[in-house]
Amino acid sequence: MGANTAVAPPHKGTGLPGDRADEPKRARDRRDDRKAAWLFLAPALAGFALFYAYPTLRGVYYSLTDYNMLAPPNFVGGENYADLIGDEQFWNALKVTASYVVLNIGSQTALALLLAALMHRLTRSVALRAMLLVPWLVPNVTVGLLWMWLLDANLGLVNHILDALGLGTTGFFTSPDLAMPTIAAVNAWAYTGYTALLLYAGMLQIPQHLYESASLDGAGEWRMFHRITLPLLRPVLALVLVVSLIGSFQIFDTIAVTTKGGPVGATRVIYYYIYEQAFAQFHMGYASAVAVILALLLGVLTAVQMRLLRASRSDLA
Amino acid sequence: MKAGSRTRSRITTRAGGRRKISPGRIIAWAVLASALVATLFPFYWMIRTALTPAADLYSDSTGLVPDHPTMINFLRVLGLTSREEAVAAGGSGAQVDFLRYLLNSVVYSGLIASLQTLFCAMAGYAVARLRFPGRDAVFGVLIAALMVPPIFTLLPNFVLVKNLGWLNTFAGMVAPSVLMTPFAVFFLRQFFLSIPREVEEAAVLDGVGAWGIFWRVVLPMSRGPLITIGLTTTVWAWKDYLWPLLTGRDEETRVLTVALGIFQQQSPNTQPDWTGIMAGSALSVLPVLVLLLLLGRRLVESLNFTGIK
Numbered sequence: 333m334g335a336n337t338a339v340a341p342p343h344k345g346t347g348l349p350g351d352r353a354d355e356p357k358r359a360r361d362r363r364d365d366r367k368a369a370w371l372f373l374a375p376a377l378a379g380f381a382l383f384y385a386y387p388t389l390r391g392v393y394y395s396l397t398d399y400n401m402l403a404p405p406n407f408v409g410g411e412n413y414a415d416l417i418g419d420e421q422f423w424n425a426l427k428v429t430a431s432y433v434v435l436n437i438g439s440q441t442a443l444a445l446l447l448a449a450l451m452h453r454l455t456r457s458v459a460l461r462a463m464l465l466v467p468w469l470v471p472n473v474t475v476g477l478l479w480m481w482l483l484d485a486n487l488g489l490v491n492h493i494l495d496a497l498g499l500g501t502t503g504f505f506t507s508p509d510l511a512m513p514t515i516a517a518v519n520a521w522a523y524t525g526y527t528a529l530l531l532y533a534g535m536l537q538i539p540q541h542l543y544e545s546a547s548l549d550g551a552g553e554w555r556m557f558h559r560i561t562l563p564l565l566r567p568v569l570a571l572v573l574v575v576s577l578i579g580s581f582q583i584f585d586t587i588a589v590t591t592k593g594g595p596v597g598a599t600r601v602i603y604y605y606i607y608e609q610a611f612a613q614f615h616m617g618y619a620s621a622v623a624v625i626l627a628l629l630l631g632v633l634t635a636v637q638m639r640l641l642r643a644s645r646s647d648l649a
Numbered sequence: 650m651k652a653g654s655r656t657r658s659r660i661t662t663r664a665g666g667r668r669k670i671s672p673g674r675i676i677a678w679a680v681l682a683s684a685l686v687a688t689l690f691p692f693y694w695m696i697r698t699a700l701t702p703a704a705d706l707y708s709d710s711t712g713l714v715p716d717h718p719t720m721i722n723f724l725r726v727l728g729l730t731s732r733e734e735a736v737a738a739g740g741s742g743a744q745v746d747f748l749r750y751l752l753n754s755v756v757y758s759g760l761i762a763s764l765q766t767l768f769c770a771m772a773g774y775a776v777a778r779l780r781f782p783g784r785d786a787v788f789g790v791l792i793a794a795l796m797v798p799p800i801f802t803l804l805p806n807f808v809l810v811k812n813l814g815w816l817n818t819f820a821g822m823v824a825p826s827v828l829m830t831p832f833a834v835f836f837l838r839q840f841f842l843s844i845p846r847e848v849e850e851a852a853v854l855d856g857v858g859a860w861g862i863f864w865r866v867v868l869p870m871s872r873g874p875l876i877t878i879g880l881t882t883t884v885w886a887w888k889d890y891l892w893p894l895l896t897g898r899d900e901e902t903r904v905l906t907v908a909l910g911i912f913q914q915q916s917p918n919t920q921p922d923w924t925g926i927m928a929g930s931a932l933s934v935l936p937v938l939v940l941l942l943l944l945g946r947r948l949v950e951s952l953n954f955t956g957i958k
Contacts (some may be wrong), residue, residue, distance in 0.1 A: 365779040365780045368775075369775045369781040369784070371860075372774060372775035372859070373772050373776075375768040375771065375772070375829065376772035376829035376834060377772075377787070377829075378828055379825075379827070379829035380790065380828075382809075382824075382828070383802060383824070383825040384794040384797050386809075387801070387802040387804075387805035387806050388802065390809075391801050391805045401811075447681070447684055450680060450681050453677070454674070455681075458946050458949055460681075460685070461949045462948065463685060463688065464684070465948065465949065466688065466934075466937070466941065467688060469937040470888070470934050471889075471906045471933055472888060473910055473933075474909065474930045474933045477909060478691055478695050480921075481698065482691060482694060486920070487707065487920075489711065492711050521691075525688055526952070529952050536953070553673060578798075584891055585906070588891070588894075588910065589913060603800060607891070610804055611895065619804060620805075623800050623801050626798065626801075627800070634796055
């Protein structure tokens with residue numbers, strides 16, 4: 333970087349007008365650009381080095397140590413990883429995360445697809461779309477607190493309604509069986525509108541005349557959805573699915589304010605487990621090892637996403 | 650504005666084209682309407698609870714409108730009542746000042762959104778428009794950061810900020826986000842690639858340097874994508890919880906999300922201080938609604954824009 337900056341002359345240094353005109357234009361561009369480019373890139377490259385590259389290496393290193401943030405780390409080799417194999421809480425966290433992801437993504441995508449298809453065939457109202465976006469704009473912490481209140485076993489509105497219907501009251505967040513589905517449903521509520529709008533945007537790219545001619549041929553709405561919308565939306569749908577999948581693996585906020593991983597570990601997802609290990613138990617090394625595993629998992633998903641990104645591009649072109 | 654009127658006229662022609670009211674259409678609208686109710690009603694209930702006196706929670710918890718509406722919950726979470734009044738209204742007596750947390754949230758998300766957008770635009774411009782050796786490699790490196798999941802950098806970044814002595818400072822809270830984020834670089838680069846060469850060449854002939862071209866020509870031309878990235882970054886930072894919880898717990902730097910979590914834990918009895926929590930929650934939604942009212946169309950369109958790349 334130093335060498336590059338040294339090559340370029342000061343930008344407005346000479347003050348001779350003829351100086352510039354004498355040079356071939358391309359060469360002048362190239363020399364000026366080199367200096368300017370590195371200056372333009374300096375903040376981003378510093379950010380990359382300090383907060384992406386360095387911590388990545390650091391994270392791998394921590395995972396091989398017994399670091400507890402109080403004393404300097406000692407190298408312990410693969411010990412943390414060996415411990416992971418026998419750690420029931422870790423396996424439970426993986427299981428709980430998987431069930432959350434399946435429940436959350438399944439319900440959210442199905443509902444979003446329905447909403448998007450309805451909007452696509454009924455209205456282009458921006459106001460409607462903006463309203464559907466509200467839960468996504470609100471912090472997950474707020475969403476968690478709001479639903480804790482709505483689902484409160486004693487005073488919550490939902491339980492009042494269930495009670496009035498003769499179904500009795502339920503402690504949604506306090507029942508080991510219901511806590512995880514409840515959180516999955518709450519987050520599906522928060523993200524369905526957003527997902528629906530992404531899918532709707534994909535549907536807008538489908539040529540309108542396909543529907544018009546299908547309609548002339550006497551095709552019904554369901555047939556059009558099945559034969560036109562779904563197949564042509566497939567690349568976008570796949571992309572949205574993978575992106576929300578990666579997002580849902582990283583659920584934390586909602587759990588942190590509602591169940592804190594409980595009852596009896598029923599909602600201790602992997603992200604929350606890492607958080608507890610690092611900042612409650614001060615097992616920074618061990619937490620880093622879990623983070624490495626999660627990163628590998630997400631890396632596979634990201635690779636799939638990249639592939640779909642390419643696939644979707646070629647499909648729509 | 651032009652785009653807006655075009656969409657509107659399209660709606661009228663579409664609606665005029667098929668006016669028939671079939672049972673299917675009625676059901677479809679009913680489903681959409683119930684989705685809207687399911688989306689918005691919880692927020693109504695949030696406000697409704699915030700306007701209910703804490704003492705009434707047991708007796709008055711189902712009516713659509715509170716029996717004795719009151720502003721006391723908002724006043725006490727904004728720190729505008731005396732400690733005695735706050736405790737009488739169901740508070741814990743701990744000092745809370747959501748106005749301050751609101752301001753901290755504005756500073757936090759404002760700093761991140763503005764600086765990140767600027768620096769990513771600079772980097773995106775360099776890799777899109779400037780000619781220099783290693784350009785593609787640099788772009789590749791920056792995009793590689795996409796592969797690093799946030800949880801992975803979280804722990805080491807926390808240690809770094811802690812060792813720098815930046816805990817509970819805005820500098821430490823925003824440091825990892827302000828300089829770059831791979832998606833913004835990627836997104837802005839895509840747009841800059843589409844700017845015609847002639848625009849820059851004209852400026853070069855006028856003797857404007859690279860910075861001048863970027864600042865006075867390219868940025869004004871890119872208002873749309875810049876606002877898009879700025880808006881999504883603002884929303885993201887506004888919602889952020891874990892990082893500010895780790896690095897900015899103190900009163901001086903506590904943002905709304907963190908304050909809400911702490912406020913909930915400070916509840917006086919076994920039963921949480923629901924009226925206070927809902928008043929605080931409503932404050933975290935308020936700016937979002939303002940954003941939606943001012944920039945609703947833009948926000949919705951930016952989603953179409955960034956969502957499907």
